[in-house]
Amino acid sequence: MxxxxxxxxxxxxxxxxxxxxxxxxxxxxxxxxxxxxxxxxxxxxxxxxxxxxxxxxxxxxxxxxxxxxxxxxxxxxxxxxxxxxxxxxxxxxxxxxxxxxxxxxxxxxxxxxxxxxxxxxxxxxxxxxxxxxxxxxxxxxxxxxxxxxxxxxxxxxxxxxxxxxxxxxxxxxxxxxxxxxxxxxxxxxxxxxxxxxxTGFDRSNLYFEVRQPNNKDAEVLNYVLSHRDDSGIIYCATRKNVDKVYAMLAKNGIAVTRYHAGLDNDMRKANQEDFIYDEKPVIVATNAFGMGIDKSNVRYVLHYNMPQCIENYYQEAGRAGRDGEPAECILLFSPQDVIINEFLIENKGENNEFTEEERKAVHDNDIRRLKKMRYYCSTKECLREYMLNYFGEYSGKDDCGNCSNCSAVFEEKDVTNTASVIIKTIKECHERFGTSVITGTIRGENKAKLRSYGVDRYSTFGMCRQMSESFIKGVIDKMLLDGYLRETDDMYRILKLTETSDMLISGEEHLIMKWSERKEEFKKEKRTPKSLDADGLMLFERLRMLRIDIARNENVPPYIVFSDKALTDMCIKRPHTKAEMLNVNGVGENKYERYGKEFLKCIKEHENQEDTHG
CATH class of the missing domain: 3.40.50.300 (P-loop containing nucleotide triphosphate hydrolases)
Known part of the structure; x- marks a missing residue:
């Protein structure tokens, strides 16, 4: 045998x-x-x-x-x-x-x-x-x-x-x-x-990242243009978004096709074959596409919208890199995605196979899974480990080295005081509101909706007005993840206290949150290469080319080495020592040990050439 x-x-x-x-x-x-x-x-x-x-x-x-x-x-x-x-x-x-x-x-x-x-x-x-x-x-x-x-x-x-x-x-x-x-x-x-x-859920060749861009269309277009030689899938939650993204990419000269249930069978079949045979190496699709498609050279999977659950996301993202070669799985998240998915869950077509009890069980499970998916989009811990833990697998590693969180430089902040204000606000409103209202209350936002709820009379109103909305929501997400708060399972997602909430107020426990410079608490002046003078732009280009060379040698995306923001900051600060380099935005000890000396050398060579020509 x-x-x-x-x-x-x-x-x-x-x-x-x-x-x-x-x-x-x-x-x-x-x-x-x-x-x-x-x-x-x-x-x-x-x-x-x-x-x-x-x-x-x-x-x-x-x-x-x-x-x-x-x-x-x-x-x-x-x-x-x-x-x-x-x-x-x-x-x-x-x-x-x-x-x-x-x-x-x-x-x-x-x-x-x-x-x-x-x-x-x-x-x-x-x-x-x-x-x-x-x-x-x-x-x-x-x-x-x-x-x-x-x-x-x-x-x-x-x-x-x-x-x-x-x-x-x-x-x-x-x-x-x-x-x-x-x-x-x-x-x-x-x-x-x-x-x-x-056999284990880990796909070590896949790089995972969550982005929260201001303009998703521009983010998708820039990404696809910079990966012109690669085959990729772009998933959208709705047919309308599929058609919109498809039209935008086609207009910009991308060899792209589309797939969703609104197209007739012949068109779906033709479009699928165009993608499989690389006639059109990019496809924009709903989750109706991909099951059973064994295309080995998909180099990236972009999610224009957050999927409804980790299971769906991991399955869809897993269509990248089936040949074992490096591939990227990038999820473009916005709070609107949560609303879209809640609408889709609440308006699922009636299935006559379900009993009323089964229908309710499926609905409740859908809402719970959506909540876990949303936490994935907000966690500052290792993205790979988060998904593996969801499936009951534990690697014991804090740093996978191949996701955006593990590649970023985070600062650990003690946010216990902020968490205490949040808990007090929830108590004062008798656990009646969700994240947006609680955030707006402690930031002291002047909105008619908040005034109609009477929150402007709360003792905590405006106590955190110097903090950004994203930072406070980050603290709430961390409290949810750590069990200091919970949310109701309905579409309103009301914040509720737990048995451990008061431990933060009493000081028995402290809440430590990772926070990156790109989403810091206080707003700072935004610097881009456009703000550099001619010499600064020349240095930026040299640093960018060095980054590309290093990325190729390391077999990682260039932005994992250093972000554009970090390169711009190097051009402005012109570091010459380790201490000066560590003062550059986005450069930590680990990044310095791996790449810092080469970038210092590049900056020095540039300045020596400048002196020679000067």
Whole structure:
């Protein structure tokens, strides 16, 4: 069996060796054991069930909710010389009849089926009379009410397994699952003593960043123009935004296409192929795009809007760098994104499969996941670690070295006093308001809305008027993350106190928050290269070229070395010593040790040339 397994891997799939976790899963399936595989996007889940399916004596049924994925995988299998078929709404009744007949006659080893088809009379007649060796559940998180895409139709799988005259091997796979979802998969499917393999969620080649630009369109355009040779995906929350961003990029000469459910099937298919074959290497899309798309050279995934949950974000971002090469995943966040997602959650189309209880459970879970996603956009801790922790994985590292937070220079601030003012304000308003009202109150904002609430009479009104709105909201986010506050799970997100809130007022505990110079508490004069004189601009260009060389050698984006703001500050301050360089905006000890001496040398060479020519 071992030699046959290797032969199939090499001859059918074209691989000389298994990836992490694949061989263990295959071996357990071939031993007749149920399995549950949690493997990130790009880890090769399909091999785990396709390969043993070819070695088991009977037919493997693969339950999948994604028509595009079924079609792509069946096409790929057929091109590899493996006979496979799919049963879903894309086929006519006559085509379904023919496919099931051919499967019964032994023509197909693998049959993909949509969950909605499992209890149709025709399909039941087929499975009750065929030799079914394995039932595989793809996107298995759909069976859990705790998952991001719960589908009641997936519960039909359990009924199907119970109806079969001989219980087959049951294998379940998903890319993103929290501990609760993993437990649900094993329990609800009734897996017998399963072999559970979690290969790890970390994709070390992916760089993660959250930006909060004033102009998202300009940010996207500048990014795409600076990555003209790269293929990328730009995700938007709505069709309207897809069309807007697509038109903006096309107008500026970008080879771009688009994808959303508002386009007809032929156009979606044509646009998808333009992207896959690099005719148009950039695609703007809603989250309807990407499932089952195995494009290995996507170098970046931009999110124009914040997704609804970490599961969706990690899955969509994971479409970058599937070849293992460095890629960037950048999320452009604005508070409006939260409002858009709340609207989408509240106005989800009615699903007749749901009971009222299930509908409420799904809604509440959606709101909780949205909250976790919003915290991702505000945390100053390692972005990679935040996501891994969400999925129950802990690396123990404080610095991944490959996300914007770990690459930035943060100052730690004791914000206990500010937190105390926030808590007192929440108490004074009897826990009736959300972040915006609390922030406006302690900043003493002169707004009609605030006056109508009577907050201008509070004892804390205006106590933090010297602080920026973003700083105060940062403190509130930190308090939420650390459990000193909580939010209601409805769309109003009312701030509530917790059992630990008073510990900050009493001084029993202190709240320490990381804060970067680019979002500092007090406003300072903004300096850009435009504010430099001619000599300063020349030096800036030399420093920029040095930054590019270092970035290439380090295999990191240039702005991870030093930001434009840091380079501008170097041009203004002209540091000559370590102490002077550490006084430059954005240069910390670690950055200095890694890059500082080369930049000091560059500045000195520039000034020596200036003296020579002078």
């Amino acid at each position: 071992k030699n046959r397994k290797k032969d199939v891997l090499r001859k059918v799939f074209g691989y000389d060796s298994f990836r992490t976790g694949q061989e263990e899963i295959v071996d357990n399936i071939l031993l007749g054991r149920d399995v549950c595989g949690i493997m990130p996007t790009g880890a090769g889940k399909s091999i785990c069930y396709q390969l043993p399916a070819l070695l088991l004596p009977g037919i493997t049924i693969v339950v999948s909710p994604l028509i595009s994925l079924m079609i792509d995988q069946v096409k790929a299998l057929n091109e590899a010389g493996v006979h496979a078929a799919y049963i879903n709404s894309a086929l006519t009744e006559n085509q379904i009849t023919k496919a099931l007949y051919n499967a019964m006659c032994g023509r197909y080893k693998i049959v993909y089926v949509a969950p909605e088809r499992l209890e149709t009379n025709r399909f039941l007649e087929f499975v009750l009379n065929a030799d079914i060796s394995m039932i595989t559940i793809d996107e298995a998180h759909c069976i859990s009410q705790w998952g991001q895409d719960f589908r009641p139709s997936y519960l039909k799988i359990v009924n199907l397994i119970k109806m079969l005259p001989k219980r087959p091997v049951v294998s379940a796979f998903t890319a993103t699952a929290t501990q609760a979802v993993k437990d649900d998969i094993v329990c609800v499917l009734g897996l017998n003593n399963p072999f559970i393999k979690v």
